[in-house]
Amino acid sequence: MANRQPCSYCENYRGQGHNYCRMCGIHLTKGFAQYVRLAIVYNTSERFCGYCGGPKHECSCIERTKS
Numbered sequence: 001m002a003n004r005q006p007c008s009y010c011e012n013y014r015g016q017g018h019n020y021c022r023m024c025g026i027h028l029t030k031g032f033a034q035y036v037r038l039a040i041v042y043n044t045s046e047r048f049c050g051y052c053g054g055p056k057h058e059c060s061c062i063e064r065t066k067s
Contacts (some may be wrong), residue, residue: 016040018050025053039063 002019007024014028017035021028025048029035037051049059 003010013050016050020053021047022048022049022050022056024048042067 004026004057006026007021009023010021010026010028010042013023017038019025019029020030021052022042035051040050042056047056048054049056049061052061054060
């Protein structure tokens with residue numbers, strides 16, 4: 001994966017307690033303990049999971065919540 005640059009939303013998502021930016025997918029807590037998954041509804045423009053960084057609604061997190 002290419003080195004991504006933080007987007008203008010990264011600090012907002014870091015402040016909310018996400019591990020990954022939900023807009024660009026950059027890892028916000030690299031080298032630190034990972035936060036627990038937050039139950040926050042996705043905005044239509046968000047493309048990534050804030051917990052694991054996978055594609056929105058296609059990551060392994062969604063599979064765990066279905067059972």
